[in-house]
Amino acid sequence: MKKINFILNGEKRQIYVEASDILLEVLRQKMGLTSPKCGCDNGDCGACTIILNGKSVRSCLIFAIEIDGMEILTVEGLSKNGMTPLQESLLTHNSFQCGYCAPGMILSATELLKVNPKPSVEEIKECIAGNLCRCTGYQPIIDAITDLTK
Amino acid sequence: MENYKYIGQSVQKIDGKEKVTGAALYTDDLEFGPDLLYAEIVESTHAHAFIKNIDTSRAEEIPDVLAVVTGKDFPFKFGLYMKDRFIFAQDRVRFYGEQVAAVIARTPKAAKLGAKNIRVNYQPIDAVIKQLDSIKEDAELLHPDLENYVHVPWFFPKDKTNIAHHRKIRKGDMDKAFSEADHIFEEQYEVPRYSHCAIEPHAAVAKFDLSGRLTVWASSQSPHTQRHIFAEALSFMGIRHNDVRVIAPHVGGGFGSKAGVTMEIIAAAIATKYPGHPIKIIWNREREFFNTYQRPGVITKLKMGVKNDGTITALKHELFWDAGAYVEYAANVVNAVGLSAMGPYKVDNVQIDSYCIYTNLPPTGPYRGFGYSEFLFGLESLITQVAHKLNIDPVKIRRINAIKEGDTLAYGAHMNPNGLHQCIDKVAKEIEWDKKESSPHKNKVIGKGFSLFWKAPAMPPNASSACFLKFNEDASINILVSGMDIGQGYLTVMAQIAGEILSINPNKIRVENPDTDRNPYEWQTVASHITWSCGNAVKNAALNAKNQILELVARCKYLPIDTLFLEDEKVKCTTKANFELDLKDFIITGLQMEDGTFKGGPIIASGTFMPQFTSTKANPETGQGGHPNVHYTVGAAALKLEIDTETGKMKILKAVEAIDGGKILNPSLAKGQIIGGLLQGISTVLYEDMRFDHRGKMLNPNFTDYKIPTALDIPDEIVPILVEVAQPDGPFGARGIGEHPMIPAAPMIANAIEDALGIRIKSMPITAEKLCLAILNSSKTNINNK
Ligand code: FES
Ligand code: FES
Numbered sequence: 001m002k003k004i005n006f007i008l009n010g011e012k013r014q015i016y017v018e019a020s021d022i023l024l025e026v027l028r029q030k031m032g033l034t035s036p037k038c039g040c041d042n043g044d045c046g047a048c049t050i051i052l053n054g055k056s057v058r059s060c061l062i063f064a065i066e067i068d069g070m071e072i073l074t075v076e077g078l079s080k081n082g083m084t085p086l087q088e089s090l091l092t093h094n095s096f097q098c099g100y101c102a103p104g105m106i107l108s109a110t111e112l113l114k115v116n117p118k119p120s121v122e123e124i125k126e127c128i129a130g131n132l133c134r135c136t137g138y139q140p141i142i143d144a145i146t147d148l149t150k
Numbered sequence: 151m152e153n154y155k156y157i158g159q160s161v162q163k164i165d166g167k168e169k170v171t172g173a174a175l176y177t178d179d180l181e182f183g184p185d186l187l188y189a190e191i192v193e194s195t196h197a198h199a200f201i202k203n204i205d206t207s208r209a210e211e212i213p214d215v216l217a218v219v220t221g222k223d224f225p226f227k228f229g230l231y232m233k234d235r236f237i238f239a240q241d242r243v244r245f246y247g248e249q250v251a252a253v254i255a256r257t258p259k260a261a262k263l264g265a266k267n268i269r270v271n272y273q274p275i276d277a278v279i280k281q282l283d284s285i286k287e288d289a290e291l292l293h294p295d296l297e298n299y300v301h302v303p304w305f306f307p308k309d310k311t312n313i314a315h316h317r318k319i320r321k322g323d324m325d326k327a328f329s330e331a332d333h334i335f336e337e338q339y340e341v342p343r344y345s346h347c348a349i350e351p352h353a354a355v356a357k358f359d360l361s362g363r364l365t366v367w368a369s370s371q372s373p374h375t376q377r378h379i380f381a382e383a384l385s386f387m388g389i390r391h392n393d394v395r396v397i398a399p400h401v402g403g404g405f406g407s408k409a410g411v412t413m414e415i416i417a418a419a420i421a422t423k424y425p426g427h428p429i430k431i432i433w434n435r436e437r438e439f440f441n442t443y444q445r446p447g448v449i450t451k452l453k454m455g456v457k458n459d460g461t462i463t464a465l466k467h468e469l470f471w472d473a474g475a476y477v478e479y480a481a482n483v484v485n486a487v488g489l490s491a492m493g494p495y496k497v498d499n500v501q502i503d504s505y506c507i508y509t510n511l512p513p514t515g516p517y518r519g520f521g522y523s524e525f526l527f528g529l530e531s532l533i534t535q536v537a538h539k540l541n542i543d544p545v546k547i548r549r550i551n552a553i554k555e556g557d558t559l560a561y562g563a564h565m566n567p568n569g570l571h572q573c574i575d576k577v578a579k580e581i582e583w584d585k586k587e588s589s590p591h592k593n594k595v596i597g598k599g600f601s602l603f604w605k606a607p608a609m610p611p612n613a614s615s616a617c618f619l620k621f622n623e624d625a626s627i628n629i630l631v632s633g634m635d636i637g638q639g640y641l642t643v644m645a646q647i648a649g650e651i652l653s654i655n656p657n658k659i660r661v662e663n664p665d666t667d668r669n670p671y672e673w674q675t676v677a678s679h680i681t682w683s684c685g686n687a688v689k690n691a692a693l694n695a696k697n698q699i700l701e702l703v704a705r706c707k708y709l710p711i712d713t714l715f716l717e718d719e720k721v722k723c724t725t726k727a728n729f730e731l732d733l734k735d736f737i738i739t740g741l742q743m744e745d746g747t748f749k750g751g752p753i754i755a756s757g758t759f760m761p762q763f764t765s766t767k768a769n770p771e772t773g774q775g776g777h778p779n780v781h782y783t784v785g786a787a788a789l790k791l792e793i794d795t796e797t798g799k800m801k802i803l804k805a806v807e808a809i810d811g812g813k814i815l816n817p818s819l820a821k822g823q824i825i826g827g828l829l830q831g832i833s834t835v836l837y838e839d840m841r842f843d844h845r846g847k848m849l850n851p852n853f854t855d856y857k858i859p860t861a862l863d864i865p866d867e868i869v870p871i872l873v874e875v876a877q878p879d880g881p882f883g884a885r886g887i888g889e890h891p892m893i894p895a896a897p898m899i900a901n902a903i904e905d906a907l908g909i910r911i912k913s914m915p916i917t918a919e920k921l922c923l924a925i926l927n928s929s930k931t932n933i934n935n936k
Binding site for chain 2: 007034035037038039042047056074075078083090091092096099100101103124125129132134135137140141
């Protein structure tokens with residue numbers, strides 16, 4: 001067991017982890033955060049996406065021990081002070097169906113909008129191409145993001 | 151046209167906020183405390199083998215392993231339409247990956263280690279991998295005991311064969327019709343298996359508490375059906391239906407995979423062997439591919455008689471289904487197609503033979519479209535080929551033959567009101583069917599493809615829905631129903647229906663996913679029937695509540711009931727402009743009379759719905775005489791496909807899909823179904839390609855090797871078109887549309903390829919690689935022919 005320190009959704013946290021513990025499992029089971037989902041455990045689906053030091057990453061591919069000293073944002077943190085304009089737009093567009101991909105999708109798009117507030121449709125597609133959604137055909141998600149850039 | 155307040159409006163999803171804030175909880179998100187145990191299964195490493203013995207001793211010695219469960223513990227069958235499955239394999243395994251045993255442990259790691267340490271001794275048997283081999287005389291039988299299997303009365307298994315069901319339709323005089331036809335066309339098509347690929351894998355947690363009560367939390371489309379099957383399977387322990395409780399949280403996509411019962415029964419069963427603790431089983435992505443349900447594969451043989459003017463006179467349709475090792479659900483897919491493989495056409499002479507064939511591949515079952523995508527690939531391809539051969543426009547030949555209200559169906563009943571011809575016209579116009587297009591890029595060509603589609607809900611004739619409705623003090627409402635919102639927006643639409651009748655904004659109506667202890671009966675969330683069926687139950691409950699309210703007010707205020715109406719959470723009167731009573735002032739507390747007493751009390755209502763005109767009683771040799779389907783939903787679709795002739799790569803420039811959903815209750819959600827469903831269909835043609843080795847092992851059970859589309863793979867443009875010819879017995883005239891959007895995808899792509907290149911591809915998928923090879927081959931033959 002090794003002690004790690006990190007910032008989770010704005011709060012300082014300290015926990016003990018094994019060298020082989022996967023970050024996704026630690027977030028879900030030890031930190032009680034359930035918005036990062038497991039869809040494949042293999043880096044293929046993006047359901048486990050979180051923002052680590054400002055960059056979106058797949059938490060199923062990261063060992064918890066690697067995040068010592070880093071900063072993590074999940075959708076729980078994003079929604080702390082109410083929904084962001086992106087979340088509002090996705091809501092009013094009825095963008096999601098089952099919603100399982102939503103947390104990962106929202107974090108990928110959040111990262112994009114931060115660095116590029118007026119992305120083109122192609123840039124939006126590129127950005128969310130790592131987040132699989134089986135329900136929506138993606139268009140309603142793309143529309144909600146595009147609407148924000150107008 | 152009636153003036154509705156909430157019906158027909160693009161109301162925001164009532165569970166939308168939960169989903170965009172991460173608040174929505176799915177089965178694996180629920181908290182069970184430190185007492186939670188984990189189970190891991192042991193999978194068969196053969197597609198077909200006898201189990202000689204299972205040695206569990208090494209596993210049992212591993213620290214934190216608490217129990218090992220095998221087939222010996224549960225020696226009985228279960229299944230939805232045919233009891234042909236076991237909770238764990240008994241004396242033999244029938245597919246690669248089948249569950250043979252389970253290990254219960256305190257940690258997932260210990261459970262996995264335990265499973266690895268179980269030794270199973272197998273004696274392999276010949277595996278039957280292809281369905282046409284499976285029906286040969288000397289084929290190894292998968293279920294030698296088939297004659298003793300319990301099944302619904304509308305199945306006809308063939309004893310001492312691998313045919314679990316043969317649905318026959320005989321209508322008209324085939325010999326005469328073929329002899330009188332000007333042309334006869336025969337073709338064969340092949341559709342392989344597919345996987346649902348919901349992003350949330352199956353998950354179940356079960357607890358058998360020390361008082362003998364079984365609770366199962368599951369990602370499910372069918373909580374009540376699961377309860378029923380669990381209770382039946384465990385009845386030997388004295389368990390009754392109300393001892394079993396199924397709680398279904400949010401579902402991360404279903405598409406049929408979470409209907410009926412698959413892995414959930416493992417959780418339910420093993421919990422009874424280790425009472426007092428919740429036990430969790432989560433399927434990994436691999437198992438999600440090969441041990442839930444797959445979509446069945448099919449080989450179809452078609453023979454069509456046609457007049458010179460394009461009128462279809464006769465259709466013979468044989469379907470050989472690769473249904474897998476267990477067909478408890480799939481046999482009804484085969485049955486549904488057997489009833490409907492005439493397609494959305496008026497054909498007077500029809501012969502259909504739909505065979506459900508056991509193979510040593512994973513079990514198949516319901517998948518969005520329920521067999522209709524599979525048979526329409528052949529039928530809609532053939533009609534286009536016929537049109538080209540007769541020099542008739544492919545849209546025109548469809549207009550000539552497309553079914554109309556009142557036409558006779560393959561099983562003798564009559565077609566419901568529908569807007570198929572409107573759909574054809576609207577799609578042809580939007581895709582500019584008459585305009586030939588060419589690509590500005592050298593090496594690229596453009597083709598257009600057209601397809602019709604139809605589908606009826608496939609259900610037992612008495613599948614039913616029920617609803618409880620209760621008011622709260624502030625006139626907000628809780629509705630209890632047991633359908634599942636698997637993303638389609640069902641909960642929202644139920645709120646709209648009740649809101650319309652009671653004149654209350656749907657955002658004041660809470661409808662949540664069910665708990666079978668609290669919520670009334672629902673058959674399943676499948677078959678695209680839930681809006682229609684449960685919608686009727688909710689409508690009946692709301693009408694019942696409305697009646698109670700108006701009756702109370704009439705009684706206490708001495709007003710004729712027919713002058714009273716509900717508007718914006720108030721009771722008003724047509725003859726007294728000033729009269730209004732706020733619901734919130736009496737909906738729980740009752741109305742006070744002049745003498746100080748109160749009348750009324752909390753308004754609670756219920757409603758149920760079951761179709762009363764359906765029957766599966768028909769002549770087994772002809773299929774005539776019953777009324778198995780409640781109605782069909784129809785539509786038309788077309789697309790514009792750009793093909794790179796050097797690489798075979800295809801790009802959809804525009805897709806148009808029109809669907810007649812009767813009264814569309816929520817256009818935004820309906821369009822969402824079209825856009826999402828169409829991409830799922832396109833994916834089965836262009837990307838998904840399931841592979842097995844000769845031993846029946848699936849080779850690509852992951853998203854790296856089994857591709858589903860990303861945001862970069864979507865059509866440039868999709869135009870959804872909603873046609874609204876009311877369903878007379880639907881809530882506000884609605885009928886279902888959930889499955890239909892994906893159905894026409896495959897034939898319209900094959901048709902567009904033929905339009906562009908003159909090449910006809912008769913097997914799915916049509917990947918870039920396959921098309922590229924076909925282009926190379928055809929240019930070779932063209933050169934050779936010169
Ligand atoms: S769970 Fe991490 S990418 Fe799928
Ligand atoms: S909404 Fe279901 S996976 Fe995206």
